[in-house]
Amino acid sequence: MTKHLPRVDVVLVGFGWTGAIFAEKLTAAGLDVLALERGPWRDTPSDFATTFAQDELRYYWRHGMFQEASQDTLTFRNNSAQTALPMRRWGSFLPGNGVGGAGVHWNGQTYRFLPSDFVARSHNEERYGPLPADMTVQDYGVTYEELEPHFDYFEKICGICGQAGNVNGETIEGGNPFEGMRSDQYPNPPMRMTFSQDRFAASARALGLNPFPVPSANMSRAYVNPLGLQMAPCTYCGFCEKHGCGNYSKASPQTTIIPVLMRRPNFGLRTNSEVLSVEKTPDGKHATGVTYVDTSGEVWFQPADIVILCAYPLQNTRLLLLSEIGAPYDPRTGEGVVGKNYCYQVMSSATVFFEDEYTNGFVGAGALGMVVDDYNGDNFDHSGLGFIGGGYIACGTTNARPIESHPVPEDVPRWGSAWKKAVRENFLKTTSVGVHGASMAHRSNYLDLDPTYKDVWGRPLLRMTYDFTLNDRRLTEHLTPVAEEIARGMGGAHVKVNARRGSYDSKPYQTTHNTGGTIMGTDPASSVVNRYGQSWDLPNLFVTGAGLFPQNAGYNPTGTVGALAYWSVDAIINQYLPDPGPLVRP
Amino acid sequence: MTHYTRRQTLRLMLMAGTALAASRVLAAEYGRGAGMPWSPMSGEVPYYGTGADRFFSRDERLAVAAICARLIPSDEDGPGATEADVVTFIDRQMAGFYGRAQHWYMQGPFAEGTSTQGYQSEHPPAMLYRLALAELDDYCRSQRGGAFAELSEEDQDAVLTGLDEGEIAFERVSAKTFFDLVLENTVEGFFADPLYGGNRDMVGWRYVGFPGTRYDYRDFVGHNGAAIPLEPVSLQGRPGWSQP
Numbered sequence: 001m002t003k004h005l006p007r008v009d010v011v012l013v014g015f016g017w018t019g020a021i022f023a024e025k026l027t028a029a030g031l032d033v034l035a036l037e038r039g040p041w042r043d044t045p046s047d048f049a050t051t052f053a054q055d056e057l058r059y060y061w062r063h064g065m066f067q068e069a070s071q072d073t074l075t076f077r078n079n080s081a082q083t084a085l086p087m088r089r090w091g092s093f094l095p096g097n098g099v100g101g102a103g104v105h106w107n108g109q110t111y112r113f114l115p116s117d118f119v120a121r122s123h124n125e126e127r128y129g130p131l132p133a134d135m136t137v138q139d140y141g142v143t144y145e146e147l148e149p150h151f152d153y154f155e156k157i158c159g160i161c162g163q164a165g166n167v168n169g170e171t172i173e174g175g176n177p178f179e180g181m182r183s184d185q186y187p188n189p190p191m192r193m194t195f196s197q198d199r200f201a202a203s204a205r206a207l208g209l210n211p212f213p214v215p216s217a218n219m220s221r222a223y224v225n226p227l228g229l230q231m232a233p234c235t236y237c238g239f240c241e242k243h244g245c246g247n248y249s250k251a252s253p254q255t256t257i258i259p260v261l262m263r264r265p266n267f268g269l270r271t272n273s274e275v276l277s278v279e280k281t282p283d284g285k286h287a288t289g290v291t292y293v294d295t296s297g298e299v300w301f302q303p304a305d306i307v308i309l310c311a312y313p314l315q316n317t318r319l320l321l322l323s324e325i326g327a328p329y330d331p332r333t334g335e336g337v338v339g340k341n342y343c344y345q346v347m348s349s350a351t352v353f354f355e356d357e358y359t360n361g362f363v364g365a366g367a368l369g370m371v372v373d374d375y376n377g378d379n380f381d382h383s384g385l386g387f388i389g390g391g392y393i394a395c396g397t398t399n400a401r402p403i404e405s406h407p408v409p410e411d412v413p414r415w416g417s418a419w420k421k422a423v424r425e426n427f428l429k430t431t432s433v434g435v436h437g438a439s440m441a442h443r444s445n446y447l448d449l450d451p452t453y454k455d456v457w458g459r460p461l462l463r464m465t466y467d468f469t470l471n472d473r474r475l476t477e478h479l480t481p482v483a484e485e486i487a488r489g490m491g492g493a494h495v496k497v498n499a500r501r502g503s504y505d506s507k508p509y510q511t512t513h514n515t516g517g518t519i520m521g522t523d524p525a526s527s528v529v530n531r532y533g534q535s536w537d538l539p540n541l542f543v544t545g546a547g548l549f550p551q552n553a554g555y556n557p558t559g560t561v562g563a564l565a566y567w568s569v570d571a572i573i574n575q576y577l578p579d580p581g582p583l584v585r586p
Numbered sequence: 587m588t589h590y591t592r593r594q595t596l597r598l599m600l601m602a603g604t605a606l607a608a609s610r611v612l613a614a615e616y617g618r619g620a621g622m623p624w625s626p627m628s629g630e631v632p633y634y635g636t637g638a639d640r641f642f643s644r645d646e647r648l649a650v651a652a653i654c655a656r657l658i659p660s661d662e663d664g665p666g667a668t669e670a671d672v673v674t675f676i677d678r679q680m681a682g683f684y685g686r687a688q689h690w691y692m693q694g695p696f697a698e699g700t701s702t703q704g705y706q707s708e709h710p711p712a713m714l715y716r717l718a719l720a721e722l723d724d725y726c727r728s729q730r731g732g733a734f735a736e737l738s739e740e741d742q743d744a745v746l747t748g749l750d751e752g753e754i755a756f757e758r759v760s761a762k763t764f765f766d767l768v769l770e771n772t773v774e775g776f777f778a779d780p781l782y783g784g785n786r787d788m789v790g791w792r793y794v795g796f797p798g799t800r801y802d803y804r805d806f807v808g809h810n811g812a813a814i815p816l817e818p819v820s821l822q823g824r825p826g827w828s829q830p
Contacts, residue, residue, distance in 0.1 A: 041616060041623060052821055054799040057778040063689055073691040078702055085699045085706055089690045195811040235802040246801070258622070265619035272614065357811035362796060363803040402777035402796050414750070415657040415769055416743070420666065427794035428813070453693065505702040 008034045011304035013275045014311030016101020018544035020253035021565040027267045038274035039098030048244030056401045060242040067095040072455040074462040093512040100253045107241040107366030108217030111555035114377040115144035115180040124388045134443040138550035141522040141531030144180045147563045154562030158251035159223035162186035162215035176212045178379045196431035197370040200395035203489030209372040216367030217251035227260045238399040240366025278323040287541045313547030317517030318462040339447035341516040343552040346437030346472045348480040350487035353494040354429040361400035369396030376554045387474035389438035391554030433487040435479045438554040442469040447517045476500045518547035530584040533568040641680035652735040657772045665789045675775030675784025685712030718764035721756040791818040
């Protein structure tokens with residue numbers, strides 16, 4: 001029997017970045033908030049202390065903190081003519097699990113999307129004419145200007161280290177000249193750069209480009225955030241992404257929000273508690289709460305006035321489909337919304353091999369880098385190019401974790417003495433210029449429920465149908481040569497181009513930037529939630545995270561995810577609570 | 587509302603088998619003004635193995651050691667998989683949760699899949715090794731006159747190239763899947779922290795110049811392209827700390 005629990009004001013499904021943001025604001029507003037997290041408790045001293053955090057095998061290759069694929073994974077195929085098969089172990093992306101979610105093991109690159117990214121359809125059609133019929137690109141329904149105060153606040157919560165390029169309309173030398181207008185500087189100065197960034201910046205400037213420091217959630221100095229939580233200076237240890245930070249130097253829910261929350265009597269957190277479905281009133285017009293199962297197998301019904309989905313985008317999409325909320329997307333008709341506009345990221349790079357100089361990649365940090373934005377979004381003229389969007393081009397020095405990072409030139413075999421020698425010769429002497437390309441929505445890329453494979457509770461797995469599109473291919477063919485040109489100007493002996501060709505491959509790690517599936521918008525016929533993240537179908541159900549993105553921009557998503565969360569929770573507190581109901585009338 | 591009775595739930599758990607055995611921690615409630623919880627060693631402890639943990643038979647171990655020695659050879663340029671004791675690393679991994687694919691999704695049905703769909707074998711790594719190693723030695727005996735470990739280095743390289751390039755096929759498992767997994771595990775064993783049994787005395791790290799798990803390079807950020815000569819440190823410390 002399902003056991004009924006006492007009602008709470010708000011139940012949060014998942015407790016990573018967005019869960020922590022919503023919980024902090026809603027408890028401060030006086031509400032009784034409960035977070036349900038399917039993974040375990042995690043924190044610095046017990047789970048990634050400095051005496052064992054730097055373990056590449058444990059945390060990356062043995063998936064120490066990622067979602068447990070044995071219990072729940074997804075199936076994948078490149079197109080709907082194929083049979084999707086389970087991702088039996090993680091490869092291309094690494095969904096988080098446990099308190100803090102993927103916010104524990106991210107790199108910390110914290111960008112704002114461009115103003116034009118939020119109006120991608122109307123902006124591009126106005127400038128270049130109608131988009132191809134199969135490109136289901138949409139506007140967000142919220143603008144950069146509306147989000148600006150929330151970007152600013154999230155950057156202050158995290159203590160982002162960077163160089164502003166546009167504060168209140170004043171252009172500042174050394175920052176990003178293309179960025180949307182900011183109301184304030186970054187709270188901390190940029191990180192210190194290494195040899196590779198110096199060479200990249202010089203080469204980019206010689207080409208007339210505008211390099212600036214990657215906005216970093218790895219601390220350039222000690223910092224106390226607006227909630228009174230203190231972070232320590234980064235030690236450039238090179239174990240950010242895929243690892244937790246033992247030094248309290250990387251912004252995460254644990255270092256920036258959770259300790260404050262845990263002291264509040266009106267906040268509760270239940271770990272190892274997996275939500276199975278969102279429950280509705282018999283007329284299907286309101287959410288009544290959630291059903292969840294704990295690891296002892298006990299099933300519980302948790303009633304709540306407001307339900308907020310704060311899990312990873314892939315999970316939020318699946319939960320809506322399993323709960324039969326919103327019309328599932330149908331790629332044949334183009335109708336339906338849940339699972340629509342799944343997007344990813346189109347990555348490529350050029351590796352520079354030096355002969356005499358040492359790049360010492362082990363002296364690194366997840367967001368240590370210099371970057372140019374001249375080829376991102378609509379910062380350049382796309383006339384006649386046959387694609388929209390772009391990407392940043394960056395030289396980061398994030399790590400030299402040797403199982404993962406041992407680049408060799410293209411003519412070297414995969415194993416044997418020649419491979420071994422090439423690894424030794426190049427291990428301390430390479431760097432990379434990476435293209436972080438946007439991924440535009442397409443009618444044929446989507447998420448739905450798999451007809452065959454089930455999770456540990458017998459529920460269908462999520463099915464991903466995805467391949468790179470014509471827009472993606474033209475984009476990467478246009479931008480990768482720019483990265484190569486910068487790389488060739490950095491003074492190395494050899495440059496190897498790692499182009500993005502062929503179909504999307506789920507095996508090699510690319511990036512954990514899965515977006516869409518629960519997209520926001522202005523019309524219930526083409527979006528799952530309105531511009532506040534509120535369900536069009538159930539006004540007391542909200543959805544957060546990168547699943548809201550109608551398409552993915554050429555940036556890391558977390559900065560925009562944070563801003564959207566603060567924007568949405570602000571609307572709940574100031575508009576929904578005084579007058580519960582739809583915040584937008586279609 | 588979806589109703590799951592306790593009996594249904596327990597049945598689901600039993601169906602799931604080893605998958606749920608991985609969840610040792612029961613649900614817990616935190617917060618309500620109590621502050622941050624703490625308990626010692628609550629994180630998932632790595633499976634580092636011990637000298638007593640072995641999966642391979644004697645013959646299997648000989649074959650794996652011989653394969654590793656060709657993938658990362660010992661030569662005039664420096665030590666290889668043999669000095670790093672990569673076979674011990676792999677043996678321990680196969681004896682632990684990794685060898686059982688305990689954290690992988692291993693429910694059927696199983697199908698071959700496309701090249702972009704990843705590992706689709708119905709066998710977890712340890713059993714894939716066992717089945718493939720038996721077929722490898724059968725192949726070598728019939729085609730080259732001896733078990734893999736008994737062949738000349740030239741013959742071993744030719745056989746491994748055949749596996750890598752899909753020219754040699756096995757009956758019960760994919761030879762290519764096996765080769766790719768052995769190569770992946772061998773690189774892991776050469777470069778993982780020595781606590782897992784490979785990278786003995788940090789030979790892999792010393793060979794390429796990786797200083798290991800130091801966790802603080804603030805003094806070296808401004809290296810400006812110069813070498814940073816640092817002795818490596820592992821999670822177990824380094825020999826200099828315990829020797830006079």
